Amino acid sequence: MGATMDPQAAPPQRKIIHVDMDAFYASVEQRDDPSLRGRPVVVAWRGARSVVCAASYEARRFGVRSAMPALRAERLCPDAVFVPPDFVRYKAASRQIRAIMLAHTDLVEPLSLDEAYLDVTAPKSGLPSATAVAEAIRARIREETSLTASAGVAPNKFLAKIASDWNKPDGLFVLRPRQVEAFLTPLPVGRIPGVGRVMEGRLAALGIATVGELRGWPLEELRQRFGSFGAALYRRARGIDERPVEPDQPVRSVSSEDTFSEDLPLDALEPAIRQLAEKTWDAARRAGRAGHTVVLKLKTGQFRILTRSLTLDRPPASAAELAAIASSLRERVALPADTRYRLVGVGLAGFREGEEAALAQGELFEPPAG
Template identity: 85%
Template sequence: MAEDAAPPQRKIIHVDMDAFYASVEQRDDPSLRGRPVVVAWRGARSVVCAASYEARKFGVRSAMPALRAERLCPDAVFVPPDFTRYKAVSRQVRAIMLAHTERVEPLSLDEAYLDVTAARSGLPSATAVAEAIRARIREETALTASAGVAPNKFLAKIASDWRKPDGLFVIRPRQVEAFLTPLPVGRIPGVGKVMQGKLEALGIATVGDLRGRPLEELQQRFGSFGAALYRRARGIDERPVEPDQPVQSVSSEDTFAEDLPLDALDAQIRALADKTWQAARKTGRVARTVVLKLKTAQFRILTRSLTPDAPPASAQALAEIALGLRTRVQLPDSTRYRLVGVGLAGFSEPDELAVQADLFTGSGVSGE
């Protein structure tokens, strides 16, 4: 009997717009071009949404407190974000991608994965597709994008950052091991400074070092993430590109003008619960898990969650659960908080939820 033909080698592109929000601002206001632009509201409580490459030279980065950005780059031009404009440009870019493949997985307004294994545009290679997308983005939006081409999502994301800004980098299947071996482990997505420190304490500084450790050791030390590290060290990533992924979480946050104690957050939590509830209703799906997020005055982030027996049925019910989650925050009463957020997660379709309920309430099913 003839063996089944092996599936074709996947061809994945990761497209990442360069300094997207800041670049849109510089495009639309010629006086900002060549200057260090920080997209953020001014004020003690604000954080950086984006920074132009001119600002990044001074160490300014996204999610950094705006006050710190101002200290690092006193000559920076602060521009308040305009997400309506950014979303409009993002839609333009998405349309360009969809002209080449229907398998587009957006990660945010400014980046996406594409599976071009069988590109509808008929171009001869994934590299040609990436070049065509970047050229059309430049032509239609007057902005630049960087792209990475590789056999999987993990490698494509690393590649897109390799020649930023306005660059293209390709990792072919035969090049994977040689490319990965000298990389610092910090280049692996998910390996932050804390994990990098733990790995380096074990003598693991590069991906090559990591590849030399057995799966059992990594799993014993790091659990399921250890297994992921084992696969990444070998360039393995079997995750498919998933277009139009259903919503998995919805949340709302508020940063206060002044730090507040935990017991003074009732009004803010109720308002955020209402906002989150309204957003969740638009998805047409049902969420099971309630999440409370807090950030202390020292920028420590805490999350507490609860999955009740029945999903919250109203904004008020959501608020009551979120308020109750404060009892799980075991910090001193003197702790002050600069931010609170209320979220919903664990979404499923209403009919799926009904089936799950039937499993536990239907006849002949025992909970013992």
């Protein structure tokens, strides 16, 4: 008589891999131009308004980092080779890498061109362990693209992401369930995703510097102090992350932004807002989505970022209406009148699934009959 499944049996422990390409854009440039190998490469347009897209490990030794102003990167590393980004080539390499991942599991959740989560609890490649899958993926990436990837293997997404950074570059780190508590306890709280410098400072003011110290705080007290993020901190301190790997995530927002050649006052931004609204509108149409929330993003000359948003009962009916709403959001910016802005962006969010979104898309995106 055959064995029967216990309906109360716990589901199998998830096995998650986080794959993160090493200095991806810069590595593609060094791969394709042998003269760049071993040299500090900064992927960025030169100029006062440019920011760093990526930096090779040779450049990182000088303190150069992504999103840093290009002028600062040049000061930190005067011998750096600046290369303008070529996203066509980066996307081509990303497609190759994605195909390698999909050979092992259909549960691949891309985070960007250069990183993804994989659920390999039941890999279709038939390899005996998540570690073997991660090793096979890294080996094929190296063989087929001449690029290197780091990977973390762990019971959930949060831990796998930390693990992938542990032995960078070109490394693999495996975190087994029995090792989680001891691994997390001494970590600085800044290693928890979402804990930036401001939150790290707020936690430090409470005497919380490590994940172990955070674990000693009750759930309700963390909730009182930090709201829903307090509950997330409570779970992360215990290595808990129940989020599944989601291979087909719908578009949650679309946006366009532009950095000016010189800083502009708030009342001079309308032409740029109008152009960006048209780009965002076209992107929403291509995605087949109707957003109820209009977002205006601003970055001051001192790199302070502000966002203002408005959620509507119905989506904007045209690019012109989107532009008008985004322009009106400037009235909710309370900075001094002489503040100058280096960047502006216009976005649409608040996409709704199901019948309401389908109706809105039909009204917005189908040409009138007749």
